[in-house]
Amino acid sequence: MSDIPSTHDEMQPIRRPVRWHVGVFLLPALIVYTAVMILPLIETLRLSLFNTVDGQSTFVGLGNFKVLFGDERWAHDFWNALKNNFVFFTIHMLVQNPIGVALAAMLSLPKLRFAAFYRTAIFLPTLLSFVIVGFIWKLILSPIWGVSPFLLDVVGLKSLFSPWLGKPNSALIAVSLISVWQYVGIPMMLIYAALLNIPDEVIEAAECDGVTGWSQFFKIKLPLILPAIGIISILTFVGNFNAFDLIYTVQGALAGPDGSTDILGTLLYRTFFGFQLQLGDRSMGATIATVMFLIILAGVSLYLFVIQRRMRRYQF
């Protein structure tokens, strides 16, 4: 837009009127977004540099971060939460997104009957409140009243059942899979839309060249939906590193057993608001929030500046 004439330029015969409406239309959104997102974010970043010394809020520079990474206990909790968060994210990437792609691919088969029904049924859990999802799954997996031990018993596989949510080795996987169950509809919908966008000519051309079935999917469709998969990955990343609600409903604020389901969100909650006898520590809470923000920022930047630029796009 370098050819926009400067208002002071007397040489230009036609002056474009100042486009006030752009600003006017942007303003409401800008005000709301600034008030509820940008200001709290700045305030959080600021708070992470302060701590209470002798009852006074004092600027401590990076002191809080030094405690978070330097103190053995804080560092242990933090790295444990970060590690769990990566496991949580990895399970989503390995299970949720491939299943989402597979479901979308099946839904887009022209011969499939009741496609609309499946689409709705699979997307429905995404619309449910996490409280309901957490409660339902706690009940399904309950060793006492749950249907899962009963169903396994019916097919004679009762020995495979164990109280997954209560064991340190399986709790995180179980919670991740519950989350996958809830959110698998989102990648499915996005990929489904991307698949429907592939023009019929491309598919027909492939068929003329004898590329059908599996190889058609892998050689023609998959490359064409890669940008959509990229978007889904980044959405999953941001969602997972901000996750809190499901773990809190299913495992409680201490994210047991033995902190095995503790992710950054629950660690932040406990630190900032306190829990039971633990009093809230706003400065350390803000510090953790800042680190979470930086992690997400780094992930998103990596995607935007490194991966997305190299991704090939096709114009039809």
Place this chain on the structure above:
Amino acid sequence: MTRNAIKGLLLATSILGTAGIAQAADTTLTVESWRNDDLSIWQEKIIPAFEAKNPGIKVVFAPTAPTEYNAALNAKLDAGSAGDLITCRPFDASLELFNKGHLAGLNDLPGMENFSDVAKSAWTTDDGATTFCVPMASVIHGFIYNKDAFDQLGLKVPATEAEFFDVLEKIKAEGSYIPMAMGTKDLWEAATMGYQNIGPTYWKGEEGRKALIKGEQKLTDEGWVEPFRVLAKWKDYLGDGFEAQTYPDSQNLFTLGRAAIYPAGSWEIGLFNTQAQFKMGAFPPPVKNAGDTCYISDHNDIGIGLNAKSANADAAKKFLSFVASPEFADIYANSLPGFFSLNSTAVKMNDPLAQEFVSWREKCKPTIRSTYQILSRGTPNLENETWTESANVINGTDTPEQAAEKLQKGLDSWYKPAK
């Protein structure tokens, strides 16, 4: 309940309004509380009993929702609009109010002599010099058992640790009941109903708790590790999949008659009385050897203090003295079975289960939960860590020694006992 509460509130305000006009000479005291469940008991029993003896003083009970209480109270105190009487949470929350000058010291209040030092410990400064709330009630830990099941299996109530495990073993061998209803999913069950329930027997109640605060004992000492060792043995007697069993699951297993023993807090009595269809009994935490002194966790839960800025301090003190009297203890304990008066005068209660619980005070030495006073002020929080580690020990994730070591290490990282 909520509707009743709202009705009650409306009633209370309307009475207050008219009373204010009609009898301007009367002093009106307002009680801040989180116990909105108790509204009817206050209005129908406690307040009339007080007003009958103290003409000219009106009392209004004005509760807030439990989750909002601390925040609302702090805001009101800062703004100077809080009631004359403040219901006190135990330990640090109230201590902070006292340190900020919101609560008045009550050392010389008539009636305070009715309470033991343990009873007052939840509302006393660290140096023990000033008490700032009148203790109202505590909850006692122990075991509630299914009497019908015990009769059917011909079992005797266990008194020692060996008998306790013997009983559990017999119930397990017979097979029609789950020996003990407890889960580790919610973590706090393992700590509160487990560790804090049986623990005082091993760390010798107050003696051990005080030594821990003074730094003379460590959590890795035998008295503090042994309860973990006993807890680890519970594992075999809990229901299938106890790792994922929640607190309501445990309550239901017991009240449905599927489990024989329930490690309990006395606050369960009210609920269990209405839900269980069988006879229930209770026994205190078993001692190690027959004839040993028994110890119980008699944990202070609720007290009441005086707003330092109250304009009606004299009238409010009269009410506090009433709260400290045996008469109040009697009304309160009988209206809310399971919430026991902290008054040294024994209270006659009508509920047999509550009677059983409170009778232990006479033969056993009471103590409070070891993690509540002073030791949970820092990060990592000892109480929260104890939840996790107690569950770990029962689950077999950590050995008792590892658990104790972790707790002590966490405590050492911030707590420096006064030398």
